[in-house]
Amino acid sequence: MMADLSSLTIAGARDLMRSGEALAQDIAEACLAEISTASALNAVCHSTSEKALEMAEAADARRAAGEDIGVLGIPIAVKDLFCTAGFASQAASRILDGFVPTYESTVTENLWDRGAVMICKTGMDEFAMGSSTETSCYGPAVNPWRRTGDETPITPGGSSGGSSTAVAANLCMAALGTDTGGSIRQPAALTGTIGLKPTYGRCSRWGIVAFASSLDQAGPMTKTVRDAAILLGAMAGHDAKDSTSADIAVPDFEAALTGDIRGKRIGIPAEYREGLPDEMEAYWQNGMQMLRDAGAEMVDISLPHTKYALPAYYIIAPAEASSNLARYDGVRYGNRAALGENDGIVDLYEKTRAAGFGAEVKRRVLIGTYVLSAGYYDAYYLRAQKVRRLILRDFEEAWTRCDVILTPTTPEPGFGLGEVSDPLAMYLQDVYTVTVNLAGLPGLSVPIGLSESGLPLGLQLIGKPWDEAGILNVGNELEARAAFTARPDKWWI
Amino acid sequence: MSVDKDTVRRVASLARIAVEEQDLEPLAGELNGILDWVEQLNEVNVDGVEPMTSVTPMALKQRADGVTDGDRRNDILANAPDHREGFFAVPKVVE
Numbered sequence: 001m002m003a004d005l006s007s008l009t010i011a012g013a014r015d016l017m018r019s020g021e022a023l024a025q026d027i028a029e030a031c032l033a034e035i036s037t038a039s040a041l042n043a044v045c046h047s048t049s050e051k052a053l054e055m056a057e058a059a060d061a062r063r064a065a066g067e068d069i070g071v072l073g074i075p076i077a078v079k080d081l082f083c084t085a086g087f088a089s090q091a092a093s094r095i096l097d098g099f100v101p102t103y104e105s106t107v108t109e110n111l112w113d114r115g116a117v118m119i120c121k122t123g124m125d126e127f128a129m130g131s132s133t134e135t136s137c138y139g140p141a142v143n144p145w146r147r148t149g150d151e152t153p154i155t156p157g158g159s160s161g162g163s164s165t166a167v168a169a170n171l172c173m174a175a176l177g178t179d180t181g182g183s184i185r186q187p188a189a190l191t192g193t194i195g196l197k198p199t200y201g202r203c204s205r206w207g208i209v210a211f212a213s214s215l216d217q218a219g220p221m222t223k224t225v226r227d228a229a230i231l232l233g234a235m236a237g238h239d240a241k242d243s244t245s246a247d248i249a250v251p252d253f254e255a256a257l258t259g260d261i262r263g264k265r266i267g268i269p270a271e272y273r274e275g276l277p278d279e280m281e282a283y284w285q286n287g288m289q290m291l292r293d294a295g296a297e298m299v300d301i302s303l304p305h306t307k308y309a310l311p312a313y314y315i316i317a318p319a320e321a322s323s324n325l326a327r328y329d330g331v332r333y334g335n336r337a338a339l340g341e342n343d344g345i346v347d348l349y350e351k352t353r354a355a356g357f358g359a360e361v362k363r364r365v366l367i368g369t370y371v372l373s374a375g376y377y378d379a380y381y382l383r384a385q386k387v388r389r390l391i392l393r394d395f396e397e398a399w400t401r402c403d404v405i406l407t408p409t410t411p412e413p414g415f416g417l418g419e420v421s422d423p424l425a426m427y428l429q430d431v432y433t434v435t436v437n438l439a440g441l442p443g444l445s446v447p448i449g450l451s452e453s454g455l456p457l458g459l460q461l462i463g464k465p466w467d468e469a470g471i472l473n474v475g476n477e478l479e480a481r482a483a484f485t486a487r488p489d490k491w492w493i
Numbered sequence: 494m495s496v497d498k499d500t501v502r503r504v505a506s507l508a509r510i511a512v513e514e515q516d517l518e519p520l521a522g523e524l525n526g527i528l529d530w531v532e533q534l535n536e537v538n539v540d541g542v543e544p545m546t547s548v549t550p551m552a553l554k555q556r557a558d559g560v561t562d563g564d565r566r567n568d569i570l571a572n573a574p575d576h577r578e579g580f581f582a583v584p585k586v587v588e
Contacts, residue, residue, distance in 0.1 A: 102568040200548040214548055243554050311531040322508060329509070331581050336574035345586045350511035362510055366520070367527055369508040370496065380531070385544035387537050392545060423523065424530055440548035465549055 095356025105207025
């Protein structure tokens with residue numbers, strides 16, 4: 001019974017709680033039981049089990065009093081990037097060791113107000129800079145999936161890899177991620193789960209540790225497309241504390257899952273074919289056929305600046321990060337390095353940041369500082385911002401011909417932990433996802449099948465600004481037709 | 494454009510990150526790897542293109558210039574590595 005409850009979807013758990021067959025407390029306990037046997041996955045970085053049981057009890061009381069909201073009593077795993085009042089929130093960085101916020105991020109506050117349950121905090125790449133969770137100060141999370149007949153530990157993707165692991169291994173009903181260049185969608189693809197990056201501005205960024213403020217966006221990581229619709233609805237909304245959060249109504253995303261995508265024009269960008277492995281190409285073709293069978297129409301489109309998205313990103317994101325991470329100075333919060341007797345304030349800054357930041361974070365802060373420095377700003381940063389405009393224009397042109405774009409989420413399935421050590425090779429993980437962040441669009445990853453090696457692969461749906469409902473509706477059809485029901489062997493118990 | 498050891502030293506100083514002398518050279522190599530790769534942006538014709546400074550086309554909101562929060566000294570100091578008498582404490586700044 002316990003294991004069955006943890007494998008529920010949000011919608012399934014909601015039904016059981018509505019009918020009185022299960023309490024939120026039963027469901028929370030089932031998830032906590034799974035967490036207690038999953039230490040080999042290293043998905044959880046901070047336990048919140050006592051709080052979870054309290055929240056579940058409160059949710060049951062609210063339901064008994066007649067409340068019935070979508071996420072009431074639903075256990076959610078929270079990426080370590082979200083500030084959660086009274087619970088360690090350290091962006092998987094040593095520099096925030098011991099940091100316990102006195103405030104709650106808007107997105108998590110929205111969820112707790114609606115009665116969701118914080119089941120645990122999840123590991124990630126340090127400051128969300130990475131695609132494998134290997135830059136985490138907690139060590140990498142391990143994908144529940146393994147290659148067939150092979151025990152090599154596989155990355156669950158990153159940066160939201162603790163969250164993708166938690167969803168795939170049924171440690172929670174759903175999880176929160178953040179996505180700056182692909183950090184929700186790539187981990188979802190690599191773990192056979194659903195990941196949605198909303199339109200920039202759909203969810204408040206307030207209280208989420210900032211990486212690159214013009215690219216960061218929080219989103220749901222779930223077991224089904226329907227669950228992503230339910231969770232996004234509970235997370236989203238205007239927030240006066242984030243001036244870039246959009247003051248527009250949040251639609252009923254679940255109601256948008258009509259099952260009817262007849263006549264929808266699905267754009268297929270030619271540029272994504274370049275260098276695409278045959279296996280992924282075949283699944284992409286399958287996905288097109290499934291949508292054709294559902295009555296949609298495939299339209300060839302071109303996104304000519306696609307190949308320049310990653311290099312532009314690796315100027316813009318580090319530039320913004322170098323500015324955002326300037327706040328970690330060892331004065332106001334986090335870890336201060338041990339100082340010598342004659343050390344002054346500059347030594348305090350320099351030693352604290354040298355000891356507190358990992359290698360990848362240092363690399364990006366240095367790149368960002370360099371491209372913003374006098375004499376180089378025009379050549380790098382300004383040029384990248386112009387290329388970013390061209391990438392946006394590519395999409396604007398595409399929307400005159402199609403409603404939704406279908407692409408692979410990643411070129412390949414998850415790699416073995418430790419197998420990719422070159423930073424540039426790691427950056428290529430985001431080759432199909434990063435354009436979406438640069439253009440501020442919504443993107444959804446849906447599992448499509450298993451690779452020959454036995455690992456999950458995903459397809460990505462990209463939507464027009466604010467059209468999460470559109471990609472969720474198409475994604476729902478893709479999910480139904482792909483019928484991805486494979487489960488990893490539970491080797492970690 | 495490529496960075497040398499001295500440039501890395503200068504940038505690290507701007508970024509307030511202490512870098513050991515023996516780490517400067519390898520770091521220069523890593524940064525050059527990334528900078529060489531982003532050089533491909535020079536192939537793109539950006540003549541007359543406005544840099545993108547706003548992600549979604551909306552005007553930045555304005556609000557009344559009023560006090561909306563405050564009186565949280567203890568909250569603000571709660572995570573300070575060192576604080577004394579209601580202030581953040583740091584090594585001597587002025588001789």
